[in-house]
Amino acid sequence: MKIALLSDIHANLPAFEAVLEDLEKQQPDAVYCLGDLVGYNVWPNQVIGLIRKHGIATIAGNHDLKVSKILPSKGDCDTEENSEYAYKLVGSKERDYLLTLPRHLRLEFQLNDQQLHMLLVHGSPRSINEYLLQELSEDYMVDLVKEFKADILCSGHSHKPYHRIINSGQGGSDQFHHLINTGSVGKPKDGDARACYVLLTIDQSAGTMLKNSVQLEFVRIKYDVEKAAQAVELSLLPNAFADSLRKAY
Template identity: 80%
Template structure:
């Protein structure tokens, strides 16, 4: 089974359209979005429209929930740049959609008499705002996946993709856990400005006792970065957001 995972679109429509086009070619069996559809750019409603039209299962990101505190714009007339402008662009029906998204999704596979639990979150199972960085101590990560019974933990939020395998157990009875950061579709921070998403493959032979139970492929796609950057510069958003896109930091 092939599962596509992506997150942190951040209203970057050109980047998201590149991902959607690639998904049309790759034809995964399932597609999940791990949140942060909005913020930082000018196309929040168009991005949400694509998600809903394709019925992509989606969880809330921390930026999505900001619309509960920032009211829609009634025609912005100020010339002052503000990051809040990105949330004021969100329409009423799109706002309602974001505020009813689930926080977590849990999938359970039964393979080879093994139960394989896959947990999808935005930041971490403990907090939507927590950054699960690759360099975190192994014991911290192990405590996390044990607490939430996750054999495969998928998340975004940091915009820095990685796949890390850790093991629990001893005396030859190791159980392996996969930690997968999906990177970012619309605002990468790893020095690579291309859009990023993940293709995860689970085979019938998958088992928790094998580190090769799943295959994880990070797909990087070119898109019109300049179009997205210039849209920011023509808006009331801070120009620094455009520089972030061009340099991927």
């Protein structure tokens, strides 16, 4: 089974459209989005519309939940540059959709007479705002995957992709866990301005006792970065958001 994982689109329509075009070629069996459809750019409603049109199962990100505190713009008071403008662009129907998204998704596979548990979160299982950075200690991550019974833990939020394998086994018995950050479709922060998503392959050989039994590919997609950056500069959003798109920081 081939699963596509994507996250942190952040209202960047050109980037998301490029990823959707690539997904049409890849033909994954399932697509999941780990949140943050909005914020930082001017196309939140179009992005949400495409998520719903393509039936992509999605969880809430921290930026998605910000719309609960920021009402849609009425067009008569937005005259100064500010970061909240991105959330004021979100329409009423789209706002309702964001505020009903689940906080996490759990998938369970039955392979070779053993279960494989996959947990999809935005930040971490403990908090939507927590960053599960690659450099976190192994002890911390082992405690986390044990607490939440996750053989494969997938997150977004940091916009920095990685695949890390840890072993929670004891007494010579291996128990491998895969920690995956999907990177960001619409606002990469790893110095590579291309959109990023993950293709994960799970077959009958997948399990927790073999270190490399889960296959993973980070897919980078070129898109019209300048179009996205200029859209920011022509809006009431801070110009720094455009600079971060061009330089991927």
